Amino acid sequence: DAMVIQNPRYQVTQFGKPVTLSCSQTLNHNVMYWYQQKSSQAPKLLFHYYDKDFNNEADTPDNFQSRRPNTSFCFLDIRSPGLGDAAMYLCATSLSGQFTDTQYFGPGTRLTVL
Amino acid sequence: AQSVAQPEDQVNVAEGNPLTVKCTYSVSGNPYLFWYVQYPNRGLQFLLKYITGDNLVKGSYGFEAEFNKSQTSFHLKKPSALVSDSALYFCAVRDVLSGGSYIPTFGRGTSLIVHP
Numbered sequence: 001d002a003m004v005i006q007n008p009r010y011q012v013t014q015f016g017k018p019v020t021l022s023c024s025q026t027l028n029h030n031v032m033y034w035y036q037q038k039s040s041q042a043p044k045l046l047f048h049y050y051d052k053d054f055n056n057e058a059d060t061p062d063n064f065q066s067r068r069p070n071t072s073f074c075f076l077d078i079r080s081p082g083l084g085d086a087a088m089y090l091c092a093t094s095l096s097g098q099f100t101d102t103q104y105f106g107p108g109t110r111l112t113v114l
Numbered sequence: 115a116q117s118v119a120q121p122e123d124q125v126n127v128a129e130g131n132p133l134t135v136k137c138t139y140s141v142s143g144n145p146y147l148f149w150y151v152q153y154p155n156r157g158l159q160f161l162l163k164y165i166t167g168d169n170l171v172k173g174s175y176g177f178e179a180e181f182n183k184s185q186t187s188f189h190l191k192k193p194s195a196l197v198s199d200s201a202l203y204f205c206a207v208r209d210v211l212s213g214g215s216y217i218p219t220f221g222r223g224t225s226l227i228v229h230p
Contacts, residue, residue, distance in 0.1 A: 098216065
C-alpha cells in the first residue's frame with residue numbers, strides 16, 4: 001500500500017545533541033510537510049516543500065532545518081534540541097498545492113529530550 | 115484569513131448512542147473542510163472532506179459531517195458510537211480565496227471518549 005513512513009517511531013536524544021528524523025513516501029506526492037505536535041494539541045506546521053521549493057513558517061526556530069533530497073524523502077534536523085522540543089513530529093504529504101487535496105500523515109516520531 | 119474552532123475539549127458518549135463533535139470555521143472566501151482522527155501515538159488519519167455539492171458528507175468508519183454555511187459549521191456525526199471510536203478528532207479548513215494559501219488551519223482537537 002502507498003503510504004507515508006517515518007523513522008524512527010521513537011527517538012531519545014540528549015540536550016543539545018543533534019538529531020535527524022526521516023520521512024519517506026510512496027505516494028509520489030509533490031508536497032511534504034513537517035508538523036510538531038505537543039500534548040494532544042493541534043499540529044503546528046514547521047515548514048513544507050512544494051517539490052524542491054522550501055517554505056519556512058515565520059515562527060519556526062532556526063534550530064529546525066529540513067532537507068528534501070528527492071521526491072520520496074524528507075528529513076527534519078534539530079541542531080541543538082532543547083527540553084521544549086520534546087514532542088511528536090508528524091510528516092505529511094499532499095498531491096499538489098490544490099485546495100481540495102487531502103493530507104496523508106505518517107505515524108509520527110515521538111522525540112524525547114533528556 | 116482562515117480559522118477553525120472546536121469548542122469542546124472533550125466529548126463523552128455511551129456506546130450505541132449518537133455522537134457529535136463540533137466544528138465552526140471562519141473564512142474570507144469559500145471553505146474546504148476536513149476531519150481527521152488521531153489514535154494514541156499515531157498520525158492523523160483522514161475521515162472526510164467537504165469541497166462542494168451535497169452538504170452531507172459521508173466518510174470512513176461510518177462517520178458523516180454536515181456543512182452548514184449559514185452557521186459556518188461542519189459538525190462530525192455518527193449514529194451509533196463504538197468504544198473503538200475513542201480518539202482525538204481534528205477539524206481543518208482551507209480558505210479558497212484567490213491568492214490564498216493551500217496550507218490548512220487545524221482546530222485544537224476534541225477528545226472523544228466512548229464509554230462501554
